[in-house]
Amino acid sequence: MTVPKITKVVLQAIRRSKKPLSKGELVQITGLSLATVTEHVERLIRSQLVTDLELGQSTGGRKPRLLSFNTEAGYIAAIDLESTHVHVGILDLTCSIIISRSRLIDVSQGPKAVLEQIKELLFQLLDESKIDQNLIKGIGMGLPGPVEFSTGLPASLPIMPGWDRYPIHQFWSQYFDCPCFVDNNVYTMLLGEHTVDSISDIENFIFLKVGNGIGAGIMVKGEIYRGASEYAGNIGHNNICHDHLCYCGNRGCLEAIAGGRAIARKAEQIAREGKSTILKEVLKIKGKITIDDVKFAVREADPVMVELIRESGFQIGSVLAGLVNFFNPSLICIGGSVAEIGDVLLASIRQAVYQKSLPISTRDLVIRSSYLGDKAGIIGAAVLTAEKIIDDSLIRTKEGTYSI
Template identity: 50%
Template sequence: MTAKVLQIIRRAKLPLSKAELAEETGVSLSAISVHVERLLEEKLIEVSKIGVSSGGRKPRQYALNKNIGLILSIELGTSFVHIALTNFNCEILYLTTSDIDITDGPDRVLTRIHELVDQMLLENKVDKVSIKGIGIGIPGPVDFSMGIPISPTIMPGWDKYPIREFWSKYFDCPCYVDNDVNTMALGEHAKGLQFEVSNLIYVKVGSGIGSGIIYDGVLYRGSTGSAGDIGHFDIGSDVVCWCGNKGCLEASAGGKAIVSKGKERALSHRSEYLLQILNSRGKLTIDDIGTGVLQLDSTSVALVRESGTSIGRVIASIVNFANPDLVVIGGRVAEFGDIFLAAIRQSVYQRSLPLATRNLIINKSVLGNMAGLIGGAFMTIDQIIIQSTDNEADIILK
């Protein structure tokens, strides 16, 4: 029950009194007092303010002690890594970014990340002991209970690699590993939306396409951790996907597909803007397409609109099936302005049933490119609390 009380205090928008906690949990005021005093003793919560009296003593109101420790949150992409230290309110205190190549394999990549973490701690004079948990989001399927990647096609050499054990060599704290889109969904739900929406689908559109699902306020991972893998929905095209199948959404509408199409259209002289970049640099990037959208290059605009339309068709099927309150669009391509979002919305509303879209909202991510780091921290703190028990007073934080 102590852990439950902590979760309620942690997720509340405003500080809560003992009476409010008793009402929320359905237990007596005296029982709540025992749990609150224990949390105060462990310094997990603090008196935030004194409330207004209703006739007796003014009630104390309690909030999470966000400075009880730090969380190391890592977001690993195919070509980059973002690393952050957050407090227990998931506020980012320190942040660093570096280029990496995920195909270099886990030993080399994780060793490089560890070097970056050490450098961050040294530069900011942070003691390793203050880190109470590590959360990592990776761009591939994960067995969450084991903390290992499972057959991640774009991560050669990572299959079943013991990521937790790697970090246990350097830090005396728990480590949790999840798919990167799941951590983004958690961050958006908890900190971007402040738990105001119970059913949402977070769609990430970057080099690939994936989604995280919040159902009835809880992240849904599926039986083996692969829930939300919408990038391999068949949209009926002849394009061969890296997975070996034809017609996958990701192969036609993901960031890599957009760049590939951009190169083809540049070489066929349908965009002087893209052709000029291709001739000068020898390649195009997704950021070049984004800049083209901002400069109203007609080919770049068309590429992004086509991607949004295809993604919207798949989201429409999901909306008809799952009936979410909200669809959140995140990832690099989502930052290309309203053209992309408008194409998704139009496609969803055209193809979804009226009842499913009656109250549906489709919005860009509130947290943007920080969703994964914030969500990784939230996931880690959540797991630390969930795995604590009332029988061990110091298990929540070592």
């Protein structure tokens, strides 16, 4: 049976709130009358989707009952897949993490092999948390590449052979009786970051992911901007006038010179030439250099690696400056595995943006590291899923109550 739109509005307001709400506060948030709020709240309480166990401060009369979302109404399985690792979590419907874990993974193994490994990790988390798989109300998954969000199908990407148009939702439907939502993980990171209290009211901002790939999630007036083909924000393939061949087939892409793989490749060459004492020793032991080795060398203040990261950050910031001039955001948050290098990268990105953008575009601009770090992806995947399942999957039972 059809659920009234007003009911969804009231439930979403309660679910999104960081604290329990009184009916008066719900009236202010939703713009509905007190009688309307009361009617729908009572039905949501009978449906056990909302609880009213707390008493608020009196403003002169009786203490108001405070309403909160029932966090035991269900859970979300959230997955943040990168090209070399995956972060899997189980979150409640308010998008608070119950349990999560990361594991190394190789997306080039293909979707079946990778999804089987993720499934194994997810079921381990369910066992450890003692959460019944039937209580999973939705699955959210971020991928390290373009996704046609309206269909949930990945687009072709050379680093992900076999993933093009692969029906990920069909894989999960074998194990869970719930909807599955798939998106580019720079968009899920953007959504996750937007849950942070200090920026949740900022409507125009950019989340810049710097990992093996480089991409931007763009929020316009509180909504993700996806573009005509749902692939907006691919700044890693902006041409910056060099001759390096990118995996996309073009030459001169930002990602081919400043992405994680490119940095590790250049660092390994530096180590082979003996220019970095630290990485020269690492190369002897391991036989190769990874981005984690570069992070270690930067933390140890290796001057050659510090300079390499400064150059990479300035190149990234130079491209970002064009986006700042065009879009004029209030905030840029920078995350991703390479961004974990820290202040050296952040400072050089800032330098390039402020140097190459118009002063009027940067007058009120804040550029900072991600608040959520490696948790942004799974929290954002859960936010995406929770919003969708309440909007699309909330049903009315024969008894007149509601169920997810």
